[in-house]
Amino acid sequence: KQSSESFQTGSMLTSRFDMLAKYVVECLTKYGVCVIDNFLGDSKGTEVLEEVKRLQRKGLFTEGQLVNSTNSTSQNIRGDVLTWVDGSENGCCNTHFLISCMDDIILRCAGQLESYDIQERTKAMVACYPGNKTGYIKHVDNPNGDGRCVTCIYYLNKGWDVTKHGGMLRIYPEGQDLVANIEPTFDRVLYFWSDRRNPHEVRETIKERYAITIWYYDSKERRNALQNSRGKNLFFFRNLDGNIILNFCAKL
Ligand SMILES: COc1ccc2cc(-c3cnc(C(=O)NCC(=O)O)c(O)c3)ccc2c1
Numbered sequence: 128k129q130s131s132e133s134f135q136t137g138s139m140l141t142s143r144f145d146m147l148a149k150y151v152v153e154c155l156t157k158y159g160v161c162v163i164d165n166f167l168g169d170s171k172g173t174e175v176l177e178e179v180k181r182l183q184r185k186g187l188f189t190e191g192q193l194v195n196s197t198n199s200t201s202q203n204i205r206g207d208v209l210t211w212v213d214g215s216e217n218g219c220c221n222t223h224f225l226i227s228c229m230d231d232i233i234l235r236c237a238g239q240l241e242s243y244d245i246q247e248r249t250k251a252m253v254a255c256y257p258g259n260k261t262g263y264i265k266h267v268d269n270p271n272g273d274g275r276c277v278t279c280i281y282y283l284n285k286g287w288d289v290t291k292h293g294g295m296l297r298i299y300p301e302g303q304d305l306v307a308n309i310e311p312t313f314d315r316v317l318y319f320w321s322d323r324r325n326p327h328e329v330r331e332t333i334k335e336r337y338a339i340t341i342w343y344y345d346s347k348e349r350r351n352a353l354q355n356s357r358g359k360n361l362f363f364f365r366n367l368d369g370n371i372i373l374n375f376c377a378k379l
C-alpha cells in the first residue's frame with residue numbers, strides 16, 4: 128500500500144502520479160493486484176461520494192442483477208445496482224476528476240504492464256451493493272478475452288468495518304494458495320488483472336457499499352474481440368483522450 132505524499136528523489140521532485148504509476152507497475156507485475164490508499168484525499172474523495180449519493184437519490188441506479196436462470200431458485204449472483212457515467216454529465220465533475228486521475232496513472236504505466244497496449248477503457252461503472260445481504264459470487268471479470276485487461280476500482284465507504292458490515296472483496300489469485308482480502312475502505316484504489324488470473328467475490332454486505340469501477344482495454348485483444356463479435360450488444364466507452372467509441376460488451 129502506498130500513501131499519498133510525493134517523494135523527493137535526488138534533486139528532482141518525482142510527480143506523485145509518476146511515483147504511484149511506478150508502484151502500480153511493480154505490484155501488478157509481481158502480484159497481479161495493487162492497492163493505493165488516500166488516492167484523492169479526504170475532501171476530494173468526499174465530493175465524489177456526495178456526487179454518487181446524488182446520482183442514487185435521482186434514481187439513476189438500475190438493477191445490476193444477474194439472476195441464476197439455469198435453475199428454478201432465483202439465486203442472486205450479483206446484488207449491486209449501478210449506473211454508467213463518463214463524467215461529462217452535469218453534477219459529475221468530481222467523478223470526472225477521479226476518472227482523469229485513474230487514466231493519468233494508467234497512461235504513465237504505458238508499455239510496462241505486461242505486453243498490454245492500453246488505449247481505451249469502459250465508461251465508469253458507479254455501483255452500490257444495497258446492504259441487503261447480497262454480494263457477488265466468485266467470478267472472473269474477463270474470462271473469455273473480451274479485451275479488458277485491468278480492473279480499477281475506487282472505494283467510497285467511510286468508516287467501513289468488514290467484521291460488522293461484511294462486503295470484503297476476496298481475490299483468489301490463480302495458482303497460489305493465498306487469498307487477498309481487500310477492505311472496500313474510503314479513498315482506496317484497487318487494480319488487478321481482469322482475466323482468469325484473478326477470480327474474486329464480494330462477500331455479502333449489510334451496509335450500503337459504493338464503488339466506481341473502470342476496465343481498461345488491451346487494444347489487440349479488444350480488436351480481436353470486436354472482430355469475433357457478430358451483432359452482440361455494444362456499449363459506449365471512451366478512449367483515454369475522451370473520444371466516445373462504440374465498444375463490444377462481454378456476453379454475461
Ligand atoms: C452488461 O452489463 C453489465 C453491467 C455491469 C456489470 C458489472 C459487473 C461487475 C463485475 N465485478 C464486480 C466486482 O467484482 N466488484 C468488486 C467490488 O465491488 O469490490 C462488480 O461489482 C460488478 C459485471 C458485469 C456487468 C455487466
Ligand SMILES: [Mn+2]
Binds near residue numbers: 266267
Ligand atoms: Mn468483478
